[in-house]
Amino acid sequence: MNRCQVAALLMSAAALSLSTGGAMAQQSGDMKGMAGMHMDAQAAPSGSATGKLGDLDISGGYVRAMLPGQPVGGGYITIHNGGKADDKLTSVTSSAAGKVELHEMKMDGEIMKMREIKGGIAIPAGATVTLSPNTMHMMFKQVKTPFKKGGSVPVMLMFEKAGMVDLDLPVVSAKGN
């Protein structure tokens, strides 16, 4: 088997764990219990939060219910920058969590891992940036009361140029619907 074939095999293994989300269970420590955040590509559920802030149109905001014993929660949102200037989502806070981090999903060999995005998420002029289960997410840590379907989670999004906006993100099922 040559190098190319090996690479192709690894790629298909990666695609497999992407589609099943099974690799998530192999993570440890902080990331434990994230099995509820699987990788299925899916549209934002109906009833998700929307908002407007200057040139920014916000839509598709929601969080997933937390499974029993799951220490962290995941939230998703779409931001469209209709303006002529680049902006940046610098931070997110929530009264429902001790802290909220911005995370991205990255393949590490065959395993999908999440890691913190340092320095915020760029929202270029004219672009639509989506935090979705297989790209990026808001990670809620030190959650006070586990997120339960039917509830909502208040968040404040801070942008470098547009300022800040308060949103109430509905809690959908742990599967994201």
Ligand SMILES: [Cu+2]
């Ligand atoms: Cu995360």
